[in-house]
Amino acid sequence: MPNFYHPYSDAFLADPWPVFRRMRDEAPAYFVEDLNTWALSRFEDVWQAGQDKKHYTANHGTTLDALVGGWTTPAAFVFMDPPEHTLYRGLVAPLYQKGSVDALEQKLRAVTRKLLAPALQAGELEIYQLATAVGLHTIADFIGVDYADLAHARRLLDIFFRREPGIQGTTPQGNQALGELQAFIMQLVHGFRVKAPAKNTHADAWLNAMINGKQMTDEQIFFTMFSLTVTGSDTLALACAGTIFNLSQHPEQFAAVRADHSLVPHAFAETVRYDQPTNILGRRVVQDLELHGETLRAGQNVVWLFASANRDEREFPDADQYQISRRPRRNLSFGTGLHACLGIHLARLEGKIILEELLAAIPEYEVQTPRCTRVYGEFLQGYNHVPITFRPQ
Numbered sequence: 103m104p105n106f107y108h109p110y111s112d113a114f115l116a117d118p119w120p121v122f123r124r125m126r127d128e129a130p131a132y133f134v135e136d137l138n139t140w141a142l143s144r145f146e147d148v149w150q151a152g153q154d155k156k157h158y159t160a161n162h163g164t165t166l167d168a169l170v171g172g173w174t175t176p177a178a179f180v181f182m183d184p185p186e187h188t189l190y191r192g193l194v195a196p197l198y199q200k201g202s203v204d205a206l207e208q209k210l211r212a213v214t215r216k217l218l219a220p221a222l223q224a225g226e227l228e229i230y231q232l233a234t235a236v237g238l239h240t241i242a243d244f245i246g247v248d249y250a251d252l253a254h255a256r257r258l259l260d261i262f263f264r265r266e267p268g269i270q271g272t273t274p275q276g277n278q279a280l281g282e283l284q285a286f287i288m289q290l291v292h293g294f295r296v297k298a299p300a301k302n303t304h305a306d307a308w309l310n311a312m313i314n315g316k317q318m319t320d321e322q323i324f325f326t327m328f329s330l331t332v333t334g335s336d337t338l339a340l341a342c343a344g345t346i347f348n349l350s351q352h353p354e355q356f357a358a359v360r361a362d363h364s365l366v367p368h369a370f371a372e373t374v375r376y377d378q379p380t381n382i383l384g385r386r387v388v389q390d391l392e393l394h395g396e397t398l399r400a401g402q403n404v405v406w407l408f409a410s411a412n413r414d415e416r417e418f419p420d421a422d423q424y425q426i427s428r429r430p431r432r433n434l435s436f437g438t439g440l441h442a443c444l445g446i447h448l449a450r451l452e453g454k455i456i457l458e459e460l461l462a463a464i465p466e467y468e469v470q471t472p473r474c475t476r477v478y479g480e481f482l483q484g485y486n487h488v489p490i491t492f493r494p495q
């Protein structure tokens with residue numbers, strides 16, 4: 103049994119790429135014994151698994167922490183199988199359809215410009231923070247809560263997801279923050295029940311839903327808000343910060359984007375391939391299956407290493423190179439199958455607008471590379487601090 107990968111190992115987290123390569127080449131179905139968890143690292147395997155409804159369930163969670171940590175499975179659609187998944191996802195899905203999202207363009211540009219304005223005078227801006235704020239504004243409007251309230255929830259979520267070397271998964275402070283978050287969101291949910299939420303918001307849909315003859319409980323609404331806040335603001339921010347960072351490392355490609363803003367979506371797409379924010383997601387096996395000579399047994403966990411799959415040279419030529427000229431045939435950056443990203447159109451539009459507005463307002467700037475930092479831990483990955491400096495305007 104190979105023994106060179108562990109998702110919580112400090113050495114692996116410090117530099118995952120050579121380990122991913124070895125897994126793809128030597129052990130594409132890798133068993134992590136103490137976690138009773140398989141890890142799939144090749145593009146084709148993750149692609150097929152995402153569409154396989156027979157062998158996998160999302161009912162026990164889709165994050166590593168939930169799968170191995172014995173969480174009581176939260177009652178949100180991200181952690182459900184059909185038919186419930188379809189019904190609960192359907193309550194919020196209309197706002198994420200391409201047509202609805204495209205209609206937000208002017209509003210999103212106005213929000214981005216407003217958030218950019220103070221930084222323009224200061225001569226310094228942090229990209230992750232800017233993109234987080236834009237993402238939170240949209241999700242707050244979609245849910246039907248105040249931005250300040252969702253920003254507070256996001257601060258608590260950040261503590262919950264912060265990892266410390268030597269501690270596997272959530273820290274004691276993280277668990278405390280989760281308690282506070284739950285109490286805080288429950289108050290917001292109570293508020294929805296006292297004063298009817300605005301029409302065409304998620305809160306309105308949740309309160310009026312009747313699924314299998316039942317209304318949604320406060321706990322269900324809490325977990326759904328929790329997942330939309332994370333998915334709607336963190337991945338986007340990592341993708342935007344990563345795009346600015348990676349372009350700064352490739353000056354010719356940066357010059358091309360600066361000269362032709364129609365390349366912005368390609369730079370964003372290449373960043374989410376090259377440095378996939380949703381590093382690890384997974385499922386529980388419900389029926390034994392054979393893969394690469396191994397048997398994945400019912401009851402075991404499987405993680406899909408999206409970040410590795412997107413660097414698989416079997417799918418992408420020169421996979422370890424950042425090339426915005428790529429036009430890949432298939433794409434795993436936003437997942438595949440039933441749980442494929444709900445926010446794909448929103449993420450692409452927000453990413454495009456944030457990066458375009460930034461380039462228009464600040465054509466010349468310097469990325470402060472030594473001050474850039476990456477997320478630490480097994481959950482999401484990428485740049486979470488990318489400051490730039492420029493001549494104040």
Ligand code: HEM
Nearest residue numbers: 164180333334337338341383435436437441443444445449
């Ligand atoms: C660049 C940014 C983003 C990336 C790379 C990304 C990636 C992904 C991936 C890989 C999945 C598949 C999860 C799985 O199979 O378990 C997913 C699911 C999801 N994403 Fe995104 N996402 C992004 C932005 C967003 C945004 C802005 C939202 C807005 C709310 C969002 C909401 C969701 C939701 C709700 C799911 C779960 C869908 C389900 O379980 O049915 N994502 N995303």
